[in-house]
Every structure is written in C-alpha cells, then in structure tokens.
Amino acid sequence: MHQAVQTIVQGLLLGGVYALASSGLSLVFGVMNVINVAHGAMLILAAYLSWELWTRAGIDPIVGALVTTPVMFAFGWITYQGLIRRARNAAASTSVLLTFALAIMLEGLMGLGFKNVYRSVTPSYYNRSFKVAGIYIGEARLYACGAALVVLVGLWLVLTRTWAGRAIRASSQNPQGAQLMGIDVGAIAALTFALGIATTGAGGSLISVLYPFFPASHYLWITRLLAIIVLGGMGSLGGAVIGALLMGVAESLVAVYWDTSWVTGVPYAVIFVILLVRPQGILGTRTREDVAAA
Amino acid sequence: MTVGAGRISGSRLLADVRPERLAYAAAICAGLVWLLVFPLYTHDQYWQSVLIFGFVFAVMAGGWNIISGYCGYISLGQSAFLGLGAYTTGILTVRYHFEAWTTIPLAGLVSAAAAALLGTVIMRTRGHSFVIITIAFLLILELVAINLRGFTDGTTGITMPLTFYPTKWQNTPFYYVFFFLMLLSVLMTWGIRRTKFGTGLIAIREDEDKAGAVGINTAVYKVLGFAASAVLVGATGGVYGYFLTFIDPTGMFNILYSVFAVLAVLLGGRATIWGPVIGGLLIELLREEANVHFGGSSLDIVIFGGLMAAVVLFLPQGVVPTVSAWLQRRRTRHIPGVSELAIDLRAAGVPVSTGPRGSDRRLLEVDGLEKRFGGVRAVDGLSFHVREGTITGLIGPNGSGKTTAFNLIDGMMKPDGGEVRLDGRRLTGRPTWERAHLGLGRTFQITRLFRRMTVLENVVAPLRAFKWSQLAAGAVAGHEVRRAEELLEFVGMLRFRDTEAGALSYGQQKLVELAQILMLDPKLIMLDEPAGGINPTLIERLAEKIRELNAMGKTFLIVEHNMPLVAELCDPVIVLARGKTIAAGPAAEIQADPEVLDAYLGEGWTADEMANV
Numbered sequence: 001m002h003q004a005v006q007t008i009v010q011g012l013l014l015g016g017v018y019a020l021a022s023s024g025l026s027l028v029f030g031v032m033n034v035i036n037v038a039h040g041a042m043l044i045l046a047a048y049l050s051w052e053l054w055t056r057a058g059i060d061p062i063v064g065a066l067v068t069t070p071v072m073f074a075f076g077w078i079t080y081q082g083l084i085r086r087a088r089n090a091a092a093s094t095s096v097l098l099t100f101a102l103a104i105m106l107e108g109l110m111g112l113g114f115k116n117v118y119r120s121v122t123p124s125y126y127n128r129s130f131k132v133a134g135i136y137i138g139e140a141r142l143y144a145c146g147a148a149l150v151v152l153v154g155l156w157l158v159l160t161r162t163w164a165g166r167a168i169r170a171s172s173q174n175p176q177g178a179q180l181m182g183i184d185v186g187a188i189a190a191l192t193f194a195l196g197i198a199t200t201g202a203g204g205s206l207i208s209v210l211y212p213f214f215p216a217s218h219y220l221w222i223t224r225l226l227a228i229i230v231l232g233g234m235g236s237l238g239g240a241v242i243g244a245l246l247m248g249v250a251e252s253l254v255a256v257y258w259d260t261s262w263v264t265g266v267p268y269a270v271i272f273v274i275l276l277v278r279p280q281g282i283l284g285t286r287t288r289e290d291v292a293a294a
Numbered sequence: 295m296t297v298g299a300g301r302i303s304g305s306r307l308l309a310d311v312r313p314e315r316l317a318y319a320a321a322i323c324a325g326l327v328w329l330l331v332f333p334l335y336t337h338d339q340y341w342q343s344v345l346i347f348g349f350v351f352a353v354m355a356g357g358w359n360i361i362s363g364y365c366g367y368i369s370l371g372q373s374a375f376l377g378l379g380a381y382t383t384g385i386l387t388v389r390y391h392f393e394a395w396t397t398i399p400l401a402g403l404v405s406a407a408a409a410a411l412l413g414t415v416i417m418r419t420r421g422h423s424f425v426i427i428t429i430a431f432l433l434i435l436e437l438v439a440i441n442l443r444g445f446t447d448g449t450t451g452i453t454m455p456l457t458f459y460p461t462k463w464q465n466t467p468f469y470y471v472f473f474f475l476m477l478l479s480v481l482m483t484w485g486i487r488r489t490k491f492g493t494g495l496i497a498i499r500e501d502e503d504k505a506g507a508v509g510i511n512t513a514v515y516k517v518l519g520f521a522a523s524a525v526l527v528g529a530t531g532g533v534y535g536y537f538l539t540f541i542d543p544t545g546m547f548n549i550l551y552s553v554f555a556v557l558a559v560l561l562g563g564r565a566t567i568w569g570p571v572i573g574g575l576l577i578e579l580l581r582e583e584a585n586v587h588f589g590g591s592s593l594d595i596v597i598f599g600g601l602m603a604a605v606v607l608f609l610p611q612g613v614v615p616t617v618s619a620w621l622q623r624r625r626t627r628h629i630p631g632v633s634e635l636a637i638d639l640r641a642a643g644v645p646v647s648t649g650p651r652g653s654d655r656r657l658l659e660v661d662g663l664e665k666r667f668g669g670v671r672a673v674d675g676l677s678f679h680v681r682e683g684t685i686t687g688l689i690g691p692n693g694s695g696k697t698t699a700f701n702l703i704d705g706m707m708k709p710d711g712g713e714v715r716l717d718g719r720r721l722t723g724r725p726t727w728e729r730a731h732l733g734l735g736r737t738f739q740i741t742r743l744f745r746r747m748t749v750l751e752n753v754v755a756p757l758r759a760f761k762w763s764q765l766a767a768g769a770v771a772g773h774e775v776r777r778a779e780e781l782l783e784f785v786g787m788l789r790f791r792d793t794e795a796g797a798l799s800y801g802q803q804k805l806v807e808l809a810q811i812l813m814l815d816p817k818l819i820m821l822d823e824p825a826g827g828i829n830p831t832l833i834e835r836l837a838e839k840i841r842e843l844n845a846m847g848k849t850f851l852i853v854e855h856n857m858p859l860v861a862e863l864c865d866p867v868i869v870l871a872r873g874k875t876i877a878a879g880p881a882a883e884i885q886a887d888p889e890v891l892d893a894y895l896g897e898g899w900t901a902d903e904m905a906n907v
Contacts, residue, residue, distance in 0.1 A: 037370075083603065087606070093362070096422070097560075097606045102599065108592040108593065111591070112591060226429075230423070268437070269434075276415050
C-alpha cells in the first residue's frame, strides 16, 4: 500500500514537470496549428544551458531557470522570425518538416557544442529524499514540481490577465476575427512561439536534475510530450496538465510494477491507444472542420 | 469554334515541352544503362557500396513518395519499415532457418501488413496525428527490438550468416538485387500514378472530404497507399540485413534514414516518378562527402538538418521540378495564360417556368435530424423531404443550419440523432463515398476542386462504385474522357479541359464542379449556394443548366440566398430557421408567409422587399 501511494505521489510530482514541458508545445499548436517537433530539442538545449551554468558558475538548476527562461524566450522569438514565420501560411506538412529539420540541426549543434555524452546536473539534493507519513518523496522531484507549478501559474496569469494573453487566445480561436479587431496576428504568433519556447527554459532546467540527457534524447522527449498533448487534447493547456499528470503516474507505475526498460514505451502506447479510441483526447473537442476549411 | 483558342495554346505548349522531355528521358536511360554495367567494368568496392546505399535510399524515398508525395500524409517513420524487414529476415534466418531468398518477400509482406494495420488504426484521424504516429511507430519498434532480448538478441544484435556465393564476386550480387528493387520501386510508382488508385491518392492529398464526396473510398485508398509505401522498403530491409551481416536496433531503426528518405524526395521532386531515385542517389553522395569531411563529428547532422530546412523553405517542389519549371517558363513566356482567354458570353435564353414539376415519390427523406456544436443546436429535429424530379430550394437566414444539414445528409458530419433516406435506403452511418455511390452528388459553398489536377482529371475523378479491380484501372480511360468531355461541353468549359483547376475563376470552378458531380450520374444533386460569388452571366448559365438537367429527370436540392433565382428555379421551397423547418411550399406562398418574413427580417417587412434581398 505504502509502495502504491509512494509510486503515485512520485508520478504526480514528475507529471508536474511534464506539464510545464508540454505546455509550450500545446500552446504553440493551439494558436498556430504548428506541431513544433523541435520542442524536445529545445528542452534539451535548455538542460545543457543549466548544466553549463551549474558546472561553470555553480548555479543551482532551479535558480538557473531564471536565466534559461528569458534566454529560451529570445531563442524562440529569433527562431520564429528566422524560420517558422516563413511557413506560417504554407501547408501543415511544411511546418512539420521544417521543425523536424530544426530538431535535427539542434541535435547536431548540441553534439558539436556539448559533446555526445550523457550529462546530468547533480546538486546536493538530487538523490536525497524526505520521509513523510511513511513514504519517500524525492527532494529533487518535489522542488522541480513546485517550480514547474509556479511557472505554469505565471503562464496562466499571462494568458488570462494581460492584453497580450487575451490577444493570444483570440488569435487561437479565430485568427481572421482577431485580425479584424486590430490584433497584429503576426506579432502575436511571434509572441506565442517565444512564450511557448520560454517554457522549455524552465522545463529543461528542471529535467536536467531529474533525468540524464544527451543530444539525441530529444526524440524521447518529443514523443513523450506529443503523447501528453494527444492524451489531454491537442491545443488545450488544461488538457496538457491532466495528460502530463497521468503520464507521470503511468510511467512511475510501469517502472515500479513492471520493468524500468519499458518506461519509455508508455508514451508510444498512449499515442496508439488514444488515437484509436478517442482521437480528440480528454479535453479536446471536435471542431467544425467544414467552416475552417473555407 | 469556341474551343479553338484553348486547344491551340495547349498543343503549342506540348510542342514546346517535348525536346526537354526527350532529353530528360534520354538522360534517365543513359543513367540506367550506366548503373547496369557499372560493376562489369570496375571492381571498385567503394563506389559499388556507395551506389548500393543510394539504391536503398531511393527505395525508401520511393515509398515515402507514395504516402507523402501522392497521398499527402507526412511520415517520419520510413526507416521503421527498413528495420522491420531486416529483423524479419534476421529472425527467420537465424531462429527458424528459412532460406535466404524466401525471407525477402516475407520481409516485404510483414512491412506492408504492419503499415496496413497502422493505417487502419489511425483511419479516424487526420493530418497531424499521422506524423506523430509514424514517429511513435519507429521508436516503439526500436524499443521492442532492444527489450525483447530472447527474440531479437537486444542490443547485441543478430549476426547474419555470410553470403552463399563465391567471395570473389564481392558485393556485385547485392548490387544487382538492390538495383532491381529500385527499378521495381520506380515501376510501382509509375504504375500507381497511371491508375485510379493513384489519382485517388492525389485527390485525398488535395482535399480528403471532397474525395469522399465524389465517391472515392478514402479509407481503403489510404490503407493501401500506406501498405504500398512500405512493401518494397521492407523487402529492401531484408536484403540490407544480409548485406550488412549485422542487425541491431539503433542501426536499423535509425531516424536519420527517415530524414534521408524525406530529403531525397524533396530534392528529387515530390509526386514525380524518377525524383526519389535521383534524390536517393544525390543524398548518398552528400552523405559520403559529409562523412569524408566531417566523419565522426555531429556536423553532418547539422548539414542534413539545414539542407532539409532550406529545401522546405525555398524549393518546396523539389530541385528537379523547379529547374524544369524554370526551363518551361523561359520557353513559354510569350504564350497567353488562361486568364487572357475571354469567357464565352452566350446569351442565356431563360425558358418560362412550367407549372408544378416532379412526382409524388420521395427521393430524399430527412427525419428528425439533430446536430449540436457544444451548446449550439445547429440542426434541431429537422425533417423534410425532396420529391423526385423537383428542384427543391432550401432557404433560411444565416446560421439556420442549411450547410450543416447538407453535411449531415452527405455524411461529412455525423448527426447526433435522426435519419436520412435516399430512395428508401438508409444513409445514416454510411461513409460519404457510399452515399455518393447510392446516388448523392453535392457541390460546396466554397468550391472544392482538386486544385492541382487538370479540369479533365477533376471531372474523371469521381467513382460511381468501389471495386477492387478499379484500383488497377487506368487513371483516365477513353470512355471516361468522352463522357467528361460531353459534360464539360454541357457546362461550357470544354476549352479549359487541360487547365489546372486552381487557375480557373471562381465561377468557372463552380461550373466544373457541377460537371464533376454529374460524372457520378447522381439521382439527387445538392448544390450549396451555386450562385454565391459569381457574376450574373454565369448565374444565368448555371440556372439554364440546372433547368436542362431537371428536364432530363435530375432532382435538385439547392441552398441559395439569391431570392430571385430561388423564386425562378425552385418549387417547392423549404425554409429553415434555428435548425428546423418552418415552412414549405411554392416560392410565391413562402414569400408571403409572415412566419418566414419574421424569421428572416424581424417584423415589419413586406414580400416585395423580401424579393429584393
């Protein structure tokens, strides 16, 4: 019983971090209808940045999120202006191939810059744990989950309480309408993309403590994140959070009760099952495709 | 003769293109001969293995070209089928002692079956889900190969038996096997492009809903397309395993090979016959260069990623098609385009409407139809019927549920309740294409032609039934061409038969769309705002055609906002408001009905004002 509770709690903590990592992917898809296949690579890039901060300057990765987040925001903005903008009005296949190409480039560049070896950030608490009411809780997971929730609440406040956030949500629901209301949809798309990538800053910093990573880890991460947003309902932020928590728990259960070597199979299985049984995901709705086609 | 101008410029275009086409064909032939004799005059093992890898990439690219180039579904999991093929032969050979030559076709079959299964699984989803599932499929196979140690030997990998021919032949037999597989792949691509199967795949790429609406069984087409894209890759994977003599998870399920396949097609040209081969060989040369200069570093990955981004952004049609289009533009610079050809403004003599038409037989019956979007009841217990031989109008204010009703009737949407019957047969639950086969033809509010097909190809695209044999039937058969030409002549669009549909004006597209659904020989023709957004002359031509067809016995259901046209054409007229029928009867009666006026305009309007809306 203790073990079951402990597994679920550990899974939920992990899920909190997954929620942050997948929020940007879902946001960008919701507003721009672009699946950013490079999202995982950006996450790993941020993880390397916090590794550098930690090894060179001894900055704790969770504190380092304060640095990596604005850096990744800028990176996202530049990426949008340099690449994504050009594929804005092209077919969906174009943006998928483009972001996939970007993912490969980033993988190669990280290999050149940080070498193809596994890294992980190991602050003093990375393998310590608390014992509360008879169950063990990993300190790193707890802190990381707390930090992730703070960033997620911040993102939620930006989206609901600011003019820019309202403009983002308006563009997501009806780009033409938003344009007619005087919203510069192009600028909003740039802001959305930058904001979405900014979440990989904090997200990458947090996972750098939880998981060892190397450049090609991004394939694993992008499938995990895609599985989460497919599970939750593509484009829905609330769905991403629910999907992430479920994913965290499912992975923990598989690791404890079955075999750790099958943990990475959970996202793949989730993708297959969801697309077969409920393609719109948990919170997704089927929209009127006949109107959108015009 | 009105068609003269189009014909002349068409044949001049052909004459201009011919020398380049000849040169292209000659270059392809010379290249093939060179590849055929290459191992005979040199024993250079390095170049032979370079070409072998080139063939492997060409086959992978050929497969990708079918599902992504023709059918438009982007796959990033092409190497999954290579690995699956290799593991199939590996396991059959090492564990079950199969003969080498029997394992190769089996490898192809296993890959094709896996693709078909995967295709069936995701039949209900569209677009983005497909990309996601192809990546997941590749990675899940790799994980299974790593974890099922008892079966696959995990990361240790399977060591294949050495080849069974004299060693002095070196890799030459492999060279010819791969060369043969590459030719087979080209042959398959060519064959598919020439059949109904190929045009069906392209129709799905251009507009999947529309493809269903004109009777194409999109489910079967997609599944078969995906299987066809995997079968030769699987067989090649089988040979590839023998060639490398070693099969391991990371080498076989290498996502970079998927990248090569994509890149090869993008370079060589999407949806072309030889593009994948040219691209595949090009990619291998680039890979060797990158290996020589940056081997061992990650720079080669950066270069391939960068190349892919550059091609996607700047040469989306591929290098070869871009160059040939450029050459063609240079040669045809002074030939007037379609837009400069004047439209035939035949005066439309409008015959006087001839009393009540039609029989008492109910061709279409709609019974208690319901559709909700979130909290909005777009169609709310809608019931009406269309009598055979009538031109029935369906009018109502914006948002009253007319188009939704159309989509529910033709199966583009699933109703939340209610039933639709055509000629006494239940349509509910049947896919769009079956409804088309049963005699339902519809046009769209915004025209939905297959923009990158010619007018003729558009008109021959509809299928009146699904038969397995049709998949192999020629794409454009002679009798179909004659029928299509008659229909194009009928709507006055014959001169544009070889024009790309996307180049036509909006009104012209509406006429072609009408010809297109007539190809289905439907019992009931549903037109969604036929007069919307087109000029008055074309409206008259359209009205005239509708009357002629009606006189020939076709029944119509027309959604239209142009009240004079409705009053002139339709009897009876059915009025919708808030998803329900509120009135039905002759146009004159409807226009005087206070409830109808109220629904349209609020109170205080008169029938005269209504007629001018």
